[in-house]
Amino acid sequence: MTRLYNDPASFTEDMLSGFLDANAGYAVGVPGGVVRAAPTRPGKVAVVVGGGSGHYPAFCGVVGPGFADGAVVGNIFTSPSAAAAVSVARAAEGGAGVLLTTGNYAGDVMNFGLAVEQLKADGIPARYFAVTDDIASAPVEETAKRRGIAGDFTVFKCASAAAEAGYDLDGVVRVAALANENTRTLGVAFGGCTLPGAAAPLFTVEKGTMGLGLGIHGEPGVASHDMPTASELAELLVSGVLKEKPAGAGARIAVILNGLGRTKYEELFVVWATAASLLRAADYSVIQPEVGELVTSLDMAGCSLTVMWLDDELERFWTAPADTPAYRRGSFIDTPRGRRSTADNADPGHPGDPVIAGEAARRCGAAIATAMHAVSAKMLAEEEELGRIDAIAGDGDHGRGMVRGTAAASAAADAAVARGAGHGGVLEAAGDAWAAQAGGTSGVLWGAALTAMGSRLGDTDIPTDTDIVAALRAAFDALTRLGNAQPGDKTMLDALLPLIEAAERGESWPGAAAAAQSAAEATAALRPKVGRARPLAERSLGSPDAGAISLAMCARTVVDTFITEGAHR
């Protein structure tokens, strides 16, 4: 379990400051993450990797010459926000554009996708690429739905080396895609890790068994297996990965036998002894194998085998020198180590131009701020329960994300009220802050929902029930668009839609909130079947079950507050 922390809520910030202190020669901190200590060579494409933390050396551990130019650092197992990705990309890019790349997780896809849009809007050429190496997470016909696990490493390494070699942005993206197409990973888990401050592991694996294809955050795998010997495991992993040899792939392969944290070097070497002989027996030449901890999950017990089939180009990039805090290969001609100024990397943050709304609208905005405080308090009270529900099918971080998001939103709402904003401005400010500071899937979604409501309502007239229902519809549309999911996909939509429909039927707001509540509980009752990976839709809108339940909680809290405050009905 994770035993060493101060305030669990600041674990990532504390970790990052220790990392930066110990690796000052390699990296400097910027809002949202880290960039190389030496400025990006002008004209060199910047490669910015990222995702939630808890996977060291992924991702900040590979920032340095020959590898990444920057890393966006989210909270443990939580996607960083779009604002964080924009901030790191701005700091890293050297005039030739930036590739943002992560594993294929809904939160990362959404936040980094939004970041690319913002960077382009600012005139910075930007592209996003999501790694999909985990063969257990979706069938071969649906590779686009696969997760990114240890294959992040081969793809990030090759794309970074291509950028170092002077490829332009299209070329770097092409190499990333080529590496990803030729990379396959199969992993197993023997036991779950424990989040800082949590009382129990994120997930457990039945004693004497292992989860085949179990995700690095405990996402369901494809099967449960009796605990094998080291040789049997090697056979299982090698045969599983080789079954997916890409069409036309050759006989030279890069291989990673990756430990997830608690499965140690000696054990990995025992497994490797068999794996290597099996790969050679299959007539493969193994190029610069890596046996160790490259993409971990805190102290999770388990390991994975990654194979990247090489052509000459990929082999050149796989074996290219790199000099980073956690990964050093070959002799690197040191780039200047002068610390770059980080002054101009500050996060633009929320524009504070005063917006003076009418008296009534300001009172309405204040009421919304009050409701946001109540919602924030409610989420704090329910954090553990939401985490428990989320851990059943998700990565257990939903409670934490809702707490961070609602806290940021209510602070921003207060600031907006102080600026003289009305209900619309307050909602927009709250939404921006939620997305920027909560990160994760729910953060970006809730942010979009509140912002959509705010712009639909505006700051002029006092909203009628019809206006509110229309605003909720606008939020619903924003969610479906951004999350690429439909009602019935076991997401927060399954609580929001019943709420809207009840209101449209003219039910009282308490009645509508109750409808959301019972719909959410019905959703939560459907558990993902053990032994199959969840389809992407289930993962695309917040955490299944938990996302719907927290939405219902928030709706109930808002309605109760408005009733108590007499602000509405």
Add this chain to the structure above:
Amino acid sequence: MTRLYNDPASFTEDMLSGFLDANAGYAVGVPGGVVRAAPTRPGKVAVVVGGGSGHYPAFCGVVGPGFADGAVVGNIFTSPSAAAAVSVARAAEGGAGVLLTTGNYAGDVMNFGLAVEQLKADGIPARYFAVTDDIASAPVEETAKRRGIAGDFTVFKCASAAAEAGYDLDGVVRVAALANENTRTLGVAFGGCTLPGAAAPLFTVEKGTMGLGLGIHGEPGVASHDMPTASELAELLVSGVLKEKPAGAGARIAVILNGLGRTKYEELFVVWATAASLLRAADYSVIQPEVGELVTSLDMAGCSLTVMWLDDELERFWTAPADTPAYRRGSFIDTPRGRRSTADNADPGHPGDPVIAGEAARRCGAAIATAMHAVSAKMLAEEEELGRIDAIAGDGDHGRGMVRGTAAASAAADAAVARGAGHGGVLEAAGDAWAAQAGGTSGVLWGAALTAMGSRLGDTDIPTDTDIVAALRAAFDALTRLGNAQPGDKTMLDALLPLIEAAERGESWPGAAAAAQSAAEATAALRPKVGRARPLAERSLGSPDAGAISLAMCARTVVDTFITEGAHR
């Protein structure tokens, strides 16, 4: 726990073959361990590190340019044999002599000490140095009794860099001593590791507490502590280590925050954030800090802080480039990577020259071989129990060591009988094989004891009781000489001496064996006090308690066999 293995008995061999396969560019295997893939530069002093395995990257993970020339690889947490150390040193040395260095553990001190004697006898200049950085293992006025833990890394690194810089053997030994005098480590443990195939951890730490100064094999620490926050732990470690600042030490320090296996990188960085600021607040400049896993104990939970106070010479060697499987710093001018021939590195092994003894002496030798088989079977039956007893105060490997040693000894005894050896030759052959293949403290001691008995008895006359008692005295003398301990130190001597004295009083052999048995049980009843490090004497002859008990078991088994076989009395 350690989950991935094939046959636990071959774990180290399997681990080593995987390691060598994955790091073929760096290291090649030789009997007893590994050496650099490229031959040692003629005229360069060779530095050979070692000790038991289970501590990766210590010790084979640091073999390469700028660091060690070779590593002697023992079984998990067990000293390699003197023969293994000689074999690796022979393969590594390049004409300018060899420094053998390990942490200060009784088994390593004895085996590597014997190896140095053998190398010198063969005309190879050789020296031995034991690292004593663990401030918790003995008071400051008894630093020579301290264990070597993560400080192995700073001492090995500086000595290796000195050798790389062209220092002669005396100079390399001086640097090793200088680095050791200026290195202090304080460690904590939160939970024990589990040996391959074992059902339970080697040791446990009470929930919500940590063991301060607990050894990396579970050796007792100085105190039990409530589980602190990361910052509190940083304060505890920093203040504890700085308290021992060497006289005249300066303000520049090398620092290692070392994870033991299950305490992960993110946690270490959180601790480092506070530790670094405390060190700077104490006006220290931290030179190239290392935060990560450098000296582990399988999946043990815990960490340690190492500080090496630097002068210009040590700073140059600490920051010198190195290029090894697990540790790479700076840009190293690659030494030729040609694989060296390992043909001429074969272990000399046991000379097989036929020794034809008299008919009666050969019968007597056969009877001893039969007894060795019975002893081997007995140890196999008692392996777990001996491990359990040993784990109370030692590192839990005594049962395994006795099984390996007696198995090797009985096989060698058979071979000697087949060669026509008598009782003396059989005992000598059994002793050599025991020491060479069991390793550890008990291996070298039992080997010396049997060899001493064999040479005292010779192969001519059938031994009388007087001869046997004299042979036992010779064994006793060899043990006290080699182990530097006395009766009453809670060692195997406490069982052997009562056996001898009973026989000298003319008691029957069963009576003498019974005397050894009850004396051993009396010894075992004295447990080391929790919360204090055991004096070296307790660690110097096999494992306390277990060593005496296994000796009594062996004596009883031998006597019973002789009685059943009618070979004697």
